[in-house]
Amino acid sequence: MTSLLAQLLGPDPVITDGAWGTQLQALGLPAGECPDAWNLTHPDRVRQVAQSYVDAGSKVILTNTFRSNRITLAGHGLADRVADINRAGVDISRAAATTHAKVFASIGPTGKMLMMGEVTEEEVFAAFAEQAAALGAADALVIETMSDLEEARIAVRAAKTTGLPVVASMVFDSGKDRDRTMMGSTPEEVAESLAEAGADVIGANCGLGMEGYIPVAKRLRAATALPIWIKPNAGLPELVDGHIVYRTTPAEFALQALVLRKAGVAFVGGCCGTSPEFIHALHTALQG
């Protein structure tokens, strides 16, 4: 285990953060605009989101760099800003975290499918290696919301070139039991394969709510000795009067997090639909 992880991990799970995109929208980010570009154009508002999580009790916060690989940014006409956006993302989270939290920099999927031949392995590796290098001032890297184990493995190998600890987290929401990745991988296959690729922490995020991720967390826990990272959604989205709502309340979310603690999960936070209120509720429940 890396020294950073040894320093962070204790008997209780480390509390990470919640969703960023919806928080940025609440601060005026228009729908359809690339949230990561705000690291350059509205750093104060991105900082506000980071700060809200630190204030709510996050001991690990991520960065607003989920889409900041060359392939995804190209879709927004920002391929030449990879280095700037990623560096700014780390600086912003660092300024909010100070000594209260560690900064784990976010790396999301490219949005292109390897097996459809839309991108090559070499292009994907180069894009992630470039992003990871630009995130080098972070404490660790988080490869998250991955649907394709092959892409996740490439991202892990690219991220490891920085020498930073690497969390690798996939979405499990497919198959009749909602316990597979989109490409059909099981938690056991994911744990083994990502560990083999060099990941230091294995996780699951997005896709399902707490209820869905409790069994997935248990299976990941049983499949690997590495620490486990879980960030569920606030339940499944529902449409009410034309607006998307997530029904799970912060209190319900935090109550179920106690089950994750019992299952031996090392890092707990939230994904879509969660907010600083969820993190505050987790803090209260897990420290109580």
Next chain:
Amino acid sequence: MEDLKKMYDAILTGNFKAAREITQQALAAGVDPQALVQQQMIPAMDEVGRRYEANEYFVPELLISARAMKASLELIRPLLTASGAEPAGRVVIGTVKGDLHDIGKNLVAAMLEGAGFEVIDLGVDVSPEKFITALNERHAGLVAMSALLTTTMNSMKTTVEALKAAGVRNKVKIMIGGAPVTQKYADEIGADGYSSNANAAVALARKLVAA
């Protein structure tokens, strides 16, 4: 040709090369292309779909089978067209305005092509105007819209409204899909159908075209 069953197996296992070779041999041997499609290829894709629903197949298997199917259909289609046979249907597909995610849309497009539909793929961030123009120009009977984000799915609603305003709503069937999309949402915005995955999208498209 006695071993047409090989065609079935090539599609079922997603063997792209074998599918093309067997098709060429069968056509050279004078096999009725319509019979090859109806008796071997479509039943094979139906079995792929069944295995997907049963969790025996996942997205990769769906994709390679759809690709084998498409490779074979590319050889057969000119013959079918010459004999006056129409494609299963003509679909205009795209990810709605404001949304750049195309994995789900591409999966559905691949599966529809594999099922014999003619697919007109408008790409991502497709405005209502672009959908309308394509529907008018290509005389498609079906439009398929995708969105990944809760923040962009509302573009589906505005697109349906734009289709109504342009007077094309009644000429087409509308199907929608994507992570945050539900049947309830489809009902609410007045779409004709929703499917939760690329396999179910084929069954839905067939149903809507037949209706």
